[in-house]
Amino acid sequence: MKEIITKEIVDELMKIKGEVRGIAPKSHIQFVVEEKGEKALKKIEERMKELGYPVEYKNIRPMSFYPIGLEATTLLVIKELFNYDDEKLREIGVYQSKVSLIIKLFTKYFVSMKVIAQKAPEMCRKYYTVGNLKITELNEKEKYTIIEVKDFQVYPSHCRMLEGYFGNVVKMVVNKNTKYKETKCPFLGDNHHEFLIKW
Numbered sequence: 001m002k003e004i005i006t007k008e009i010v011d012e013l014m015k016i017k018g019e020v021r022g023i024a025p026k027s028h029i030q031f032v033v034e035e036k037g038e039k040a041l042k043k044i045e046e047r048m049k050e051l052g053y054p055v056e057y058k059n060i061r062p063m064s065f066y067p068i069g070l071e072a073t074t075l076l077v078i079k080e081l082f083n084y085d086d087e088k089l090r091e092i093g094v095y096q097s098k099v100s101l102i103i104k105l106f107t108k109y110f111v112s113m114k115v116i117a118q119k120a121p122e123m124c125r126k127y128y129t130v131g132n133l134k135i136t137e138l139n140e141k142e143k144y145t146i147i148e149v150k151d152f153q154v155y156p157s158h159c160r161m162l163e164g165y166f167g168n169v170v171k172m173v174v175n176k177n178t179k180y181k182e183t184k185c186p187f188l189g190d191n192h193h194e195f196l197i198k199w
Contacts, residue, residue: 002083005076010051013076014069016154018130023062025074027096028161032078040082047077062101065129072155079157086160093164102126103169113138113145116173120147128152136194145170146183149193153186163195170197 032040041057048055053073060066075092078084084092097103106116106123116123117135124133131152138145147166159182167180176199184194 003076003080005047005051005073005080007051009076010053010069010073013072013155014053014067016068016072018068018128018152019065020068020071020128021062021102021126022060022064022066023100023102024071024096024127025066026057026060026062027099028071028074028078028092029057030099031092031095032082036082043081044074044077047081048073051077068128068130068154072158075157075161076155089157089160090164090167093161093166094168095164096161097165097168097172103172113140113170113173116169117145124149143174143176144196144198147195147197149195150191152193156185156187159185159187159193162193166195167197170199174199 029041029044032044045055045057051073053070055070057074075089078092079089082088102123106119117138120133120135124131132150133152134148136146136148149162163180163182167178170180171178178197178199180195180197182193183196184190184192186193
């Protein structure tokens with residue numbers, strides 16, 4: 001069933017504490033424009049205006065901070081307008097990790113999973129002003145890792161995007177294809193997010 005966004009939903013999202021770098025909503029838009037063309041951008045901006053939050057995505061600065069609600073609303077508007085399913089949202093997360101200068105730098109200079117595990121909290125802070133990320137388990141012999149994110153609750157669609165994002169960051173480090181899924185989620189009654197990534 002198609003999810004319709006209301007102004008009430010967006011108003012609640014915009015109240016969420018915390019900020020995110022502009023590269024996040026900007027990369028979500030870039031993904032859609034590459035797939036659907038420039039007309040998609042106009043549609044998204046028109047829908048944002050209808051919802052009471054007009055934004056010109058081309059003017060968003062990648063390294064400046066913006067409300068987390070803007071990223072969440074952008075994802076929901078994309079999902080609504082183009083009928084994107086969970087797999088598409090994961091693809092958006094994969095795309096974001098590929099175009100992020102922060103991730104490119106980290107994966108270039110910190111080339112082992114052990115170092116990434118140590119640097120993960122710092123990496124998260126480069127992107128979001130809220131939330132606590134850490135790698136709680138790293139088993140290179142069995143080829144899997146578990147990422148935990150606490151104090152960070154946005155919207156279920158955002159969780160799907162994070163699956164793709166984390167899965168691809170690990171892929172960039174280990175240089176192998178990954179399988180990933182969220183195994184714990186606040187929207188399912190857990191007190192934090194947990195992502196299992198295998199390679």
